[in-house]
Amino acid sequence: xxxxxxxxxxxxxxxxxxGIWFLVSFGASVLFVELLDQVRVYGFKLGFWFAxxxxxxxxxxxxxxxVILMNRLDRQSxxxxx
Amino acid sequence: xxxxxxxxVLVGLSFALYIGVAIWSRAGSTKEFYVAGGRVHPVxxxxxxxxxxxxxxxxxxxxxxxxxxxxxxxxxxxxxxxGYVLLALLxxxxxxxxxxxxxxxxxGDRYYSQTARFVAVLCxxxxxxxxxxxxxxxxxxxxxxxxxxxIVPGVLIGMGIVFFYAVLGGMRGITYTQVAQYCVLIFAxxxxxIFISLLMTGNVIPQIGFGSTLVDxxxxxxxxxxxxLSTDLGxxxxxxxxxxxxxxxxxxxxxxxxxxxxxHVIVRFYTVPRMRDARTxxxxxxxxxxxxxxxxxAVAAFARTNLLTTIVDRPYSEVPGWxxxxxxxxxxxxxDKNGDGVIQYVGPASDLENExxxxxxxxVLANPEIANLPGWVxxxxxxxxxxxxxxxxxxxxxxISTAVARDLLKKGFMPEISEKRELLTARITAGVAVVIxxxxxxxxxxxxxxVVAFAFGLxxxxxxxxxxxxxxxxxxxxxGAVSGMITGIVFTACYIIxxxxxxxxxxxxxxxxxxxxxxxxxxxxxxxxxxxxxxVSRFTPPPPASIRALVDxxxxxxxx
Numbered sequence: 001x002x003x004x005x006x007x008x009x010x011x012x013x014x015x016x017x018x019g020i021w022f023l024v025s026f027g028a029s030v031l032f033v034e035l036l037d038q039v040r041v042y043g044f045k046l047g048f049w050f051a052x053x054x055x056x057x058x059x060x061x062x063x064x065x066x067v068i069l070m071n072r073l074d075r076q077s078x079x080x081x082x
Numbered sequence: 083x084x085x086x087x088x089x090x091v092l093v094g095l096s097f098a099l100y101i102g103v104a105i106w107s108r109a110g111s112t113k114e115f116y117v118a119g120g121r122v123h124p125v126x127x128x129x130x131x132x133x134x135x136x137x138x139x140x141x142x143x144x145x146x147x148x149x150x151x152x153x154x155x156x157x158x159x160x161x162x163x164x165g166y167v168l169l170a171l172l173x174x175x176x177x178x179x180x181x182x183x184x185x186x187x188x189x190g191d192r193y194y195s196q197t198a199r200f201v202a203v204l205c206x207x208x209x210x211x212x213x214x215x216x217x218x219x220x221x222x223x224x225x226x227x228x229x230x231x232x233i234v235p236g237v238l239i240g241m242g243i244v245f246f247y248a249v250l251g252g253m254r255g256i257t258y259t260q261v262a263q264y265c266v267l268i269f270a271x272x273x274x275x276i277f278i279s280l281l282m283t284g285n286v287i288p289q290i291g292f293g294s295t296l297v298d299x300x301x302x303x304x305x306x307x308x309x310x311l312s313t314d315l316g317x318x319x320x321x322x323x324x325x326x327x328x329x330x331x332x333x334x335x336x337x338x339x340x341x342x343x344x345x346h347v348i349v350r351f352y353t354v355p356r357m358r359d360a361r362t363x364x365x366x367x368x369x370x371x372x373x374x375x376x377x378x379x380a381v382a383a384f385a386r387t388n389l390l391t392t393i394v395d396r397p398y399s400e401v402p403g404w405x406x407x408x409x410x411x412x413x414x415x416x417x418d419k420n421g422d423g424v425i426q427y428v429g430p431a432s433d434l435e436n437e438x439x440x441x442x443x444x445x446v447l448a449n450p451e452i453a454n455l456p457g458w459v460x461x462x463x464x465x466x467x468x469x470x471x472x473x474x475x476x477x478x479x480x481x482i483s484t485a486v487a488r489d490l491l492k493k494g495f496m497p498e499i500s501e502k503r504e505l506l507t508a509r510i511t512a513g514v515a516v517v518i519x520x521x522x523x524x525x526x527x528x529x530x531x532x533v534v535a536f537a538f539g540l541x542x543x544x545x546x547x548x549x550x551x552x553x554x555x556x557x558x559x560x561x562g563a564v565s566g567m568i569t570g571i572v573f574t575a576c577y578i579i580x581x582x583x584x585x586x587x588x589x590x591x592x593x594x595x596x597x598x599x600x601x602x603x604x605x606x607x608x609x610x611x612x613x614x615x616x617x618v619s620r621f622t623p624p625p626p627a628s629i630r631a632l633v634d635x636x637x638x639x640x641x642x
Contacts, residue, residue: 003638010637014171021167025160025338030331033153033323043293043303048321051156052148052379053289056163056372063170063365070175071358074639 001077013069017062024050024058088461089228096266096465097243100259100472104247107258112505115252116183116484117352122257124359128366130257131350133264133473135162135341135367136374137213138220141267141470146445148382149389152312152320155382157330161337163368163375168342170364174351176553178360179636183352184481185345185545186489192552194629195560196494201567203489205544206345207482211518212537213346214478218523220471227411227447228464234524240472241520248476249512256476257353263469268373270466274450274459275377278384281453288380308383311390316429320386325599326591332602339608340538343545346477349484357639385445388452393438394427401425404451413441475519483512536578539600543570543607551615553637556630558615561622566615574607 028036029051036047044053083091113119122130140162148155180188186206190199218237225236247255272288279291283304295303309319318324325333341347350367351360393401398416408414416425419437427438447467450459487508492499499507544567551558551566578600581589591597598606 003634007637017171018167021164025164025334026331029156029160030327030334037321042290043295043305045305045321048153048305049293051153052159053376055160056376059163059167060365060368060372062167063361063368066171067358067361067365070361074358077638 006073006077009073010070013066013073017066020058021062024055029055083457085457085460086228086230088457089464090461092458092461092465093229093468096263096469099262099266100243100247103259103262104251104255107254108251112488112501112508113183114254115505115508116480116488117349118252118254118257120181120353121355122353124354124363125366126261127257127350127354127359127363128368129264129370130260130353131347131363131367132370132374133260133267133469134256134350134477135347135371135474136267136470137474138217138467138471140374140378141271142220142223142446142467143443144446145378145381145385145449146442148379149386149445150442151324152318153323154325154330155379157325157333157337159375159379161334162341163371164334165338165341166364166368166371168338169347169351170361170368172553173342173348173549174360174364175357176636177348177549178351178354179357179639180632181352183349184484184489185348185549186485187493188552189545189548189563190489190493192629192632193548193558193560193563194626195564198548198560198564198567199489199493201564201571202545202548203485203494205540205567205571206485206489209344209537209541210346210478210481210485211515211522214475214482214515214519215522217471217475217478218519221468221475222523223443224447224464224467224471227408227413228461237520237523240468240475240523241516244472244476244479245513245516248479248516249509252508253349253353253480256473256480259476260473263473264370267466267469267473268370270462270469271374271381272377273462274453274455275381275384277455277459278388278449278453279380282384282387288384289376292380292383304383304387308387308390311387312429315390315394315427318429320383326597328597329591329594329599329602332596332598332605334602336542336602336604336608337538339542339546340604341541343541343549344537345485345541345545346474346481348545349481350477381446381449385449385452388449389440389445390427392452393425396425397423398425399423402452404448407451408444408448411444413444415439479512479515479519482515483508486511536575539574539578539604539607540571542604543574543611547608547611547615551612553633556633557619557624559619559622559625562615562617562619565618566611569614570607570611573610574604577603577607 033047033051036050037045039046144158147158177188186199186202189202221240222233222237225231226233247259275288276286279285279288282296283291283294284297285291285294292304295301296307305321309321312320351363354360354363393405417437425438426435428436447463450463487504491507492504548563548567581600
């Protein structure tokens with residue numbers, strides 16, 4: 001795989017994952033928090049839960065998904081030395 | 083054993099552990115001193131990063147801040163964790179591949195400019211000093227309250243410990259002591275959180291407990307009860323927001339981007355062996371941070387509920403022992419304005435009748451006492467607070483010493499300096515920095531608390547755009563990057579200085595630009611930096627071919 005193609009695939013992963021990052025942090029927890037607060041889950045209002053719990057779990061998930069995707073891409077392109 | 087004996091034993095044991103680790107992992111070369119030889123295991127580096135990152139502010143102050151801010155407290159939770167996504171996806175792997183030792187190294191090389199390097203060095207030193215002063219203050223508070231030692235000897239002991247392992251061990255010593263400190267601090271944070279969650283909701287996991295019903299048999303959800311208590315006293319409902327959406331948005335953004343741009347966090351990712359390890363390591367760092375950061379809002383809700391139910395509207399003569407203990411430190415104050423001997427605590431609407439002032443910092447420190455937990459838990463919290471403060475202080479001191487020894491001398495004024503002298507300079511600088519930090523801890527200038535906004539704002543408005551443009555474009559040139567950084571810094575600094583120092587009387591939302599507080603203005607500074615950098619680069623010569631090759635090289639894994 002040539003470096004340009006490697007970089008393009010990387011940029012595609014990044015834009016999707018950063019889109020999710022934006023949605024859970026600035027979307028669910030800031031811009032639409034009042035809207036989501038209409039929904040109750042367990043003892044939490046949903047918007048409040050995203051702002052103080054949910055977004056953080058999603059952040060962890062995003063990083064590990066990226067780790068897995070990039071490790072696979074590295075293997076395919078076989079450019080990882082040492 | 084009483085509380086104080088437990089505290090002495092636990093703090094003493096943890097200090098002995100740090101010193102032992104430091105002796106075992108001394109640094110021999112500059113590479114070991116700056117980046118631990120680049121051979122740290124990604125999971126261990128994640129743990130060290132978590133301890134490096136979680137400061138006295140995270141451990142001692144954050145849950146208290148959230149307890150008083152309610153939902154708005156999420157700006158800290160989101161800002162200080164969301165930044166790791168940016169770090170793992172956009173910065174850490176490429177900076178690791180670039181492979182030098184510091185952030186100014188990257189900025190200076192990528193923008194082929196000593197000016198860019200110098201601007202970056204000044205920012206790194208300023209940001210780190212701002213931060214380290216707060217850590218030493220945290221050490222002082224813990225010592226004075228829990229060990230009943232004066233702040234001065236307390237800070238001196240803290241300085242001695244940090245001096246020992248940061249100056250001798252460099253990054254290698256710091257890394258392995260930080261791993262030990264993470265274990266101490268997370269244990270110390272979770273034990274009381276679990277205890278209190280069990281006591282109040284019967285649920286072992288605090289993250290679930292604060293969404294559960296109370297154990298009093300009423301079947302009421304804890305958060306509903308807290309909302310009710312708050313509105314009854316004239317406060318806003320706990321789960322509602324007070325700040326404007328624009329302001330919350332900007333503060334969150336500034337804290338996220340600032341986190342990703344903080345030099346003492348970035349430098350940790352130079353210590354792992356390969357590019358892919360930098361990504362994995364950032365993921366583990368966030369796992370370890372999230373353990374504390376998802377517990378903090380639970381602790382906040384528990385502490386707030388406990389506070390409102392145990393002392394409000396009680397006669398002063400019947401308050402529990404912890405109240406009087408903390409009154410002596412001045413962190414909690416009661417003025418019986420109407421002379422009825424009862425504690426009235428009411429919201430901002432009827433400020434004149436309020437008789438109770440509570441410093442947010444005691445919410446975590448006093449929490450075990452408020453919940454009547456055993457003495458060893460209280461001692462553990464003291465050891466945890468010290469671990470958080472010392473680990474962060476050490477990381478920052480290393481950035482300062484590296485900035486002076488490497489970026490200023492080796493790469494700036496004295497390029498012919500030998501490795502041995504460079505190492506000696508780094509150690510002396512670390513020593514001098516410890517002394518200055520200690521001075522700030524003992525005699526904090528009034529502005530320390532106010533300049534914390536600076537640290538994040540400046541990191542967001544200076545480093546972040548320069549690094550991102552340096553990796554993700556090949557056309558960004560020296561002139562663009564330097565003018566962008568300077569615009570971002572000057573704008574952010576002027577805005578903060580104006581509202582915090584020149585006209586603090588105007589510091590309210592009606593005078594703010596777009597309703598954005600000084601805490602969040604770094605986000606606008608960052609945008610200005612991007613705009614100016616891109617515009618200037620269009621009208622100035624493109625970077626040389628060697629720089630384009632450098633960018634190609636850092637984008638892909640592998641040697642060469």
